Amino acid sequence: xxxxxxxxxxxxxxxxxxxxxxxxxxxxxxxxxxxxxxxxxxxxxxxxxxxxxxxxxxxxxxxxxxxxxxxxxxxxxxxxxxxxxxxxxxxxxxxxxxxxxxxxxxxxxxxxxxxxxxxxxxxxxxxxxxxxxxxxxxxxxxxxxxxxxxxxxxxxxxxxxxxxxxxxxxxxxxxxxxxxxxxxxxxxxxxxxxxxxxxxxxxxxxxxxxxxxxxxxxxxxxxxxxxxxxxxxxxxxxxxxxxxxxxxxxxxxxxxxxxxxxxxxxxxxxxxxxxxxxxxxxxxxxxxxxxxxxxxxxxxxxxxxxxxxxxxxxxxxxxxxxxxxxxxxxxxxxxxxxxxxxxxxxxxxxxxxxxxxxxxxxxxxxxxxxxxxxxxxxxxxxxxxxxxx
Amino acid sequence: xxxxxxxxxxxxxxxxxxxxxxxxxxxxxxxxxxxxxxxxxxxxxxxxxxxxxxxxxxxxxxxxxxxxxxxxxxxxxxxxxxxxxxxxxxxxxxxxxxxxxxxxxxxxxxxxxxxxxxxxxxxxxxxxxxxxxxxxxxxxxxxxxxxxxxxxxxxxxxxxxxxxxxxxxxxxxxxxxxxxxxxxxxxxxxxxxxxxxxxxxxxxxxxxxxxxxxxxxxxxxxxxxxxxxxxxxxx
Numbered sequence: 313x314x315x316x317x318x319x320x321x322x323x324x325x326x327x328x329x330x331x332x333x334x335x336x337x338x339x340x341x342x343x344x345x346x347x348x349x350x351x352x353x354x355x356x357x358x359x360x361x362x363x364x365x366x367x368x369x370x371x372x373x374x375x376x377x378x379x380x381x382x383x384x385x386x387x388x389x390x391x392x393x394x395x396x397x398x399x400x401x402x403x404x405x406x407x408x409x410x411x412x413x414x415x416x417x418x419x420x421x422x423x424x425x426x427x428x429x430x431x432x433x434x435x436x437x438x439x440x441x442x443x444x445x446x447x448x449x450x451x452x453x454x455x456x457x458x459x460x461x462x463x464x465x466x467x468x469x470x471x472x473x474x475x476x477x478x479x480x481x482x483x484x485x486x487x488x489x490x491x492x493x494x495x496x497x498x499x500x501x502x503x504x505x506x507x508x509x510x511x512x513x514x515x516x517x518x519x520x521x522x523x524x525x526x527x528x529x530x531x532x533x534x535x536x537x538x539x540x541x542x543x544x545x546x547x548x549x550x551x552x553x554x555x556x557x558x559x560x561x562x563x564x565x566x567x568x569x570x571x572x573x574x575x576x577x578x579x580x581x582x583x584x585x586x587x588x589x590x591x592x593x594x595x596x597x598x599x600x601x602x603x604x605x606x607x608x609x610x611x612x613x614x615x616x617x618x619x620x621x622x623x624x625x626x627x628x629x630x631x632x633x634x635x636x637x638x639x640x641x642x643x644x645x646x647x648x649x650x651x652x653x654x655x656x657x658x659x660x661x662x663x664x665x666x667x668x669x670x671x672x673x674x675x676x677x678x679x680x681x682x683x684x685x686x687x688x689x690x691x692x693x694x695x696x697x698x699x700x701x
Numbered sequence: 702x703x704x705x706x707x708x709x710x711x712x713x714x715x716x717x718x719x720x721x722x723x724x725x726x727x728x729x730x731x732x733x734x735x736x737x738x739x740x741x742x743x744x745x746x747x748x749x750x751x752x753x754x755x756x757x758x759x760x761x762x763x764x765x766x767x768x769x770x771x772x773x774x775x776x777x778x779x780x781x782x783x784x785x786x787x788x789x790x791x792x793x794x795x796x797x798x799x800x801x802x803x804x805x806x807x808x809x810x811x812x813x814x815x816x817x818x819x820x821x822x823x824x825x826x827x828x829x830x831x832x833x834x835x836x837x838x839x840x841x842x843x844x845x846x847x848x849x850x851x852x853x854x855x856x857x858x859x860x861x862x863x864x865x866x867x868x869x870x871x872x873x874x875x876x877x878x879x880x881x882x883x884x885x886x887x888x889x890x891x892x893x894x895x896x897x898x899x900x901x902x903x904x905x906x907x908x909x910x911x912x913x914x915x916x917x918x919x920x921x922x923x924x925x926x927x928x929x930x931x932x933x934x935x936x
Contacts, residue, residue: 322777323777323778324777324778324781427804430804438781438785441781441784441785441788442780442781445780445781445784446780534920536875537875537919537920537923538915538916538919538920539878539879539882539915539916539919540879540883541879541882541883541893541896541911541912541915542879542882542896542911542912542913542915542916542919543912543916545896545899545900545908545909545911545912546908546909546912546913546916548900548905548908549905549908549909552905569900637791637793640793641792641793641794641795641796642793644793644795644796645795645883648883648886648897648900649900655795658795658796658799659886661799662799662802662886662887663886665807667802667803668803670799670800670802670803671799671800671803673799674795674796674799674800675796677793677795677796678792678793678796681791681792681793681796682788682791685791
């Protein structure tokens with residue numbers, strides 16, 4: 313069975329690479345514009361420096377396809393190396409495109425990344441994911457593979473990709489960008505922190521009173537179905553009214569727009585996953601374990617703090633993970649009611665039809681969400697293994 | 702319950718003019734308290750159409766893809782599709798919407814595409830979970846009775862997986878209703894319009910009108926699922 317499996321071609325890799333190859337050869341790779349306002353002139357990959365740099369990207373792709381035709385573990389490892397090299401080489405290709413296409417005498421000239429480059433990035437990451445699964449690599453090994461790629465991109469962005477449109481948008485507002493990330497994370501942290509405290513308290517109360525449990529879950533489920541934009545909007549009026557009437561609230565900076573409605577809405581949305589996971593986690597601890605802890609002479613308090621809570625912690629952390637990822641996305645919407653954060657760039661960009669500004673907001677948001685997901689996932693895994701000993 | 706919410710939704714959509722007095726209390730200084738750039742009915746229909754088209758496509762593609770990768774011929778793609786569905790869910794819907802605009806431009810099409818792409822994920826994940834959660838013995842028995850692959854799929858796998866698949870569709874539609882509203886910022890006219898325009902012009906009455914209608918729409922659709930899900934489930 314195993315020998316047969318190695319012999320048959322890996323169709324997943326073959327079709328992904330073929331799709332990438334077709335996109336690379338047929339779609340626009342970059343666009344060049346003399347300034348921010350004018351629409352860019354599109355260029356295919358083969359139009360850059362007579363197509364030689366394009367070949368350097370094409371050949372490794374063909375190589376991966378050849379390796380995928382008769383895959384065994386050694387060939388798949390080689391394919392991983394090739395794909396990592398490709399991902400790291402893409403910014404160098406862009407640097408070549410900048411050198412060849414962008415007029416250095418125009419200070420505002422910019423190079424936009426086109427459809428085929430985005431598609432390649434996406435498809436190659438999928439290839440890496442597939443290879444990771446086939447080779448049975450651990451999650452951290454997958455992340456480690458991306459380190460040289462990130463280093464190459466960082467190097468290229470710092471030295472050779474100054475005219476990249478995304479980079480130009482960043483240069484114009486680098487202080488704002490850093491502040492926006494900080495503010496975004498602060499808002500998410502404050503909301504998740506508050507909902508963690510509130511959620512655990514609520515879950516503990518629900519375990520005591522069955523009536524509260526039913527009513528609580530009904531209300532939280534109801535809240536979750538209300539669209540975020542609507543909830544932000546509905547909080548506007550009451551908060552504006554409150555801050556106009558209550559002096560100490562307005563002194564705190566609470567008003568109809570800004571962080572206050574955003575934070576409230578984020579907490580409201582975060583409560584359901586938090587309470588649900590905490591409740592399930594605390595209820596789900598094996599009764600036999602609790603029994604034996606009692607048998608050892610532990611008091612109720614000790615059983616809760618030393619047995620029930622530590623065993624429930626991984627599932628509670630899962631709630632924190634879901635909540636954090638969700639809050640990172642919702643905070644972007646909150647920019648519409650003036651809450652700041654990375655969503656500001658998205659909506660500013662949409663307003664000015666400046667797509668690279670949209671990307672400057674959207675890409676970090678996705679990166680933050682993925683990072684938060686990986687971080688809490690790893691933490692929960694660690695706790696589970698530590699607790700199982 | 703769904704009838705009550707649907708009734709409220711329709712009443713609010715058609716009778717917003719009658720609420721002028723109440724809305725005037727919220728926004729006493731503005732010249733205009735009722736959003737008039739489009740009728741609420743038109744906005745509601747647009748909203749529902751966008752969500753409906755995107756969700757139907759997402760169901761067709763999502764369930765189809767999940768079925769394809771659980772057949773022997775497509776099994777090679779199963780790990781990748783599963784991982785893609787779970788990683789994709791960490792992407793915030795707003796970011797997906799924002800990324801669709803540079804590629805597809807402004808208007809209704811990018812919104813449908815973004816909703817479709819994002820709505821696929823819960824459907825694929827739940828369909829996979831539903832089909833793979835079936836007891837292998839049931840599968841074996843159906844095969845033993847002489848059923849063909851197609852018969853097993855239609856008479857055993859899909860009916861047994863239906864509740865889980867429907868739960869995925871419900872999640873997908875709920876997210877889509879919310880994300881479509883944000884789509885008003887990329888040039889689609891729907892119930893998000895009054896909210897955005899209210900925020901921009903500082904007119905809270907507009908915001909309330911949009912927010913109430915979207916809220917009612919979301920709750921109506923959710924209660925429809927609630928009402929009809931248990932009926933479909935055991936068969």
